[in-house]
Amino acid sequence: MDATDRRIVQCLLRDGRASFRRIAEVAEVSEQTVARRYRALVADGAVRVRALPRHALLGDRTWFVRVRCRPDATDTLADALAAREDTAYVSVTSGGSEIVCQTHTGLRDQGGSVLQRLPRTARVLGFDACAVMHMYLGSGAEWLAFDDPLTDDRAALLHASDQRQHATTGEDGDRGGAVVQGVRNAGAPREQDGPLMAELARDGRAGVVELARACGWSKSRVSARLEELLAAGTLRVAVDLAYPRFGFHAPAYLWLTVAPGRLDATGEALSAHPETTFAAAVTGSANLLVTVTCRTMDDLYSYVTTKVGALGAVHQVDVVPVLHRLKQAGTRLRDGRLIPA
Numbered sequence: 493m494d495a496t497d498r499r500i501v502q503c504l505l506r507d508g509r510a511s512f513r514r515i516a517e518v519a520e521v522s523e524q525t526v527a528r529r530y531r532a533l534v535a536d537g538a539v540r541v542r543a544l545p546r547h548a549l550l551g552d553r554t555w556f557v558r559v560r561c562r563p564d565a566t567d568t569l570a571d572a573l574a575a576r577e578d579t580a581y582v583s584v585t586s587g588g589s590e591i592v593c594q595t596h597t598g599l600r601d602q603g604g605s606v607l608q609r610l611p612r613t614a615r616v617l618g619f620d621a622c623a624v625m626h627m628y629l630g631s632g633a634e635w636l637a638f639d640d641p642l643t644d645d646r647a648a649l650l651h652a653s654d655q656r657q658h659a660t661t662g663e664d665g666d667r668g669g670a671v672v673q674g675v676r677n678a679g680a681p682r683e684q685d686g687p688l689m690a691e692l693a694r695d696g697r698a699g700v701v702e703l704a705r706a707c708g709w710s711k712s713r714v715s716a717r718l719e720e721l722l723a724a725g726t727l728r729v730a731v732d733l734a735y736p737r738f739g740f741h742a743p744a745y746l747w748l749t750v751a752p753g754r755l756d757a758t759g760e761a762l763s764a765h766p767e768t769t770f771a772a773a774v775t776g777s778a779n780l781l782v783t784v785t786c787r788t789m790d791d792l793y794s795y796v797t798t799k800v801g802a803l804g805a806v807h808q809v810d811v812v813p814v815l816h817r818l819k820q821a822g823t824r825l826r827d828g829r830l831i832p833a
Contacts, residue, residue, distance in 0.1 A: 493538070493738055495640060496521055500529055501539060501733065502642050505634045507650050508541045508696055508729035509722075518642065518649045537829025538737040542822055543692035543727045545681065552598035554624040556774065556781060557606060559591040565615035566591060574819040579606060581770075581783070582819040585745065585812045592745055592812070593819075622774040622781070626756075628763035635733075635785060637740065637766040679724020688717060689727070693822070696729050732820035735785050736828040742786040743769075743817065746800065747778035747810040754805035755779060761803060767795050778810060789813070 493501075499519040503510055512530070516523040533539040547554055561569055566584055570591045574582040582593040595606040610619050687707040691698055703718070704711045721727045735743065750758045755773055762782050763771035770783040786792040796811055817825055824831040 496525070497529055497533060498638050498640060498738070499642065500526055501533070501731075501738070502636060502638060502647075503650055504530075504539065504541060504731050505636060505733075506647060508731045509543075510650055514650055518646050534832075536737065537831065538734050540732040540820075540823050540830045540832075541696040542694070542730050542732065543689075543696035543722075544730050544822060545689060546725060546728055547596045547598070552596040554627075555595050555597065555607065555621050556624070557591075557593055557595060557610070557619055557621045559593070559610060559619040560589065560617045561591065561615050562617065563589050569613070569615050570818050573606065574824055576606065580819060580821050581817070583743075583745075583814045583817045585814055588815055590812075592814075620776070622776040622778075624772045624774055624781075626759070626773040628759045628771040628773075635766065635769040637785065637787075638738075641766070679720040679722075679726045681726055685717070685721070688714065689721075692718075692727065696731075730821040732823045732830055734820075734825060734828055734830050740785050740787050742789050742792045743814040744784055744786075744792055745812040745814070746782040746784060746796070747812065748780040748782065748800070748806050749778050749808040750780045751805045751807065752779070758803055758805045762800070765795075765799055767791075767799075778808075 496519060500515055503515040503518050507514075512523045512526045515530075516526045519526060530539070559569070559573075566588050570582055570584050573579050573591065573593050576595075578596050580594040582591065584590070585592050593606070597605045597607060607621055610616050688703060688709070691703055691706045695702075698706075700711050700715050700718070703709075704714045707714065709717075722729075735741075748758075759771050759773055759780055762768055762780070765784075767784045767786055768782055769785050770781070772781050773779060774781045784792070784795060786795055792811070792813070796809060800806060800809060819825060820830065
């Protein structure tokens with residue numbers, strides 16, 4: 493991957509639906525170059541953009557599960573977990589004797605959730621599950637650990653058109669609050685959204701014309717509904733990366749025990765680190781879960797000792813390296829590449 497590829501990916505991580513025109517302005521190349529490079533990255537299994545529903549809005553609860561199993565059964569069980577629709581970030585850890593995955597439970601499970609099925613699985617020796625209480629998604633909470641990060645000035649170009657649009661509407665604080673509440677109400681999930689959301693789950697960058705054709709809707713209807721869903725946060729744009737394709741070979745889970753009164757500040761601080769891919773307050777004795785992706789084990793060591801070690805509220809850290817990952821947010825991996833849907 494060269495510098496242009498890395499700039500394109502950094503733009504996508506900040507805004508997965510940013511137009512090729514805006515990305516080209518940031519990357520200082522032509523729009524045609526951005527389109528060609530993006531398609532090559534997707535074909536190579538390096539990048540995939542999807543728009544997925546926020547599970548909290550569907551009444552679901554998010555869990556992280558650590559499954560202990562016989563080493564000879566790990567790969568088969570991990571593959572079965574990765575094949576499920578209700579799992580994400582399925583990884584083999586701890587030298588091959590443990591699986592870590594994210595899953596969701598809700599009223600629609602009817603006895604078939606991962607948490608309900610694991611105790612009945614003979615290959616499972618035991619498991620621990622922690623519920624996500626709060627995810628840290630503030631400004632800057634994206635994985636951006638490249639050696640040549642975008643400057644603030646270049647990154648600001650991605651949202652310049654949005655800022656100009658807000659400036660011309662003349663919205664004040666009170667009116668803005670009413671608008672936000674109205675958007676949330678309009679953006680609530682509806683049964684008829686199914687075809688649109690299914691197509692966006694397949695390709696989060698699909699355009700209005702493509703979506704209208706797939707859904708059998710008018711372009712104006714697609715455009716208006718898509719804007720409502722994104723503005724309300726009903727849909728989140730997830731950018732899956734095959735990190736090894738970019739030279740990052742040391743992902744890990746960090747289970748931290750943090751003083752309760754300083755949990756929020758510590759979570760916010762960790763989420764802002766470029767190496768962090770996820771940070772959340774969770775239930776259990778380790779009350780903060782952070783996932784990081786570094787280039788090498790030396791870089792992981794440096795991260796833990798300097799950045800995590802500098803946080804005085806952290807009492808204990810359990811570092812669990814990922815041996816290999818079978819699934820990202822919603823995309824399977826094989827031989828270090830994302831598998832097309």
